[in-house]
Amino acid sequence: MLSVFRVNARLLEKGDELVAPLGLTSAKWQILGAIAIAGKALTCPQVATTIGITRQGAQKQLNLAQKDELITALPNPHHLRSVLYELTEAGMRCYESAMAYQAPWAQALAQGMAVEDLATTLKVLDELHERLDTSAD
Secondary structure, X not given: OHHHHHHHHHHHHHHHHHHHHHOOOHHHHHHHHHHHXXXXXXXHHHHHHHHOOOHHXXXXXXXXXXXXXXXXXXXXXXXXXXXXXXXXXXXXXHHHHHHHHHHHHHHHHHXXXXXXXXXXXXXXXXXXXXXXXXXXX
16 A cells, blocks of 8 residues: 555656646645546535545645636536536646646556556456445545
């Protein structure tokens, strides 16, 4: 687990550096990504679940992204107190720019690694995630 924690910390640190020219942090990038990948407006709890953080952590980043006019809040017809968040045009452009920065960076990181090893790593991480979601405390 310590290895996963170390890699996560470095990914967040390097991600911050990568998207800093866009005025983003890794945290805000993740928020934009959750909404962009969903292809629809999401509530704060949905965003939190998607990226694996607390609702409070997601709300903080949603507030910051909204202040930066990267997302907008919409009324939620299914829940009066849980608004829906969607990307603004500026938010979508920012997310797309971040992904354009990310592609060559990710390719450089994977350079020289066997595709099979990367696929196995992804499979193991996905399995660990599933087990953590379904295991008893």
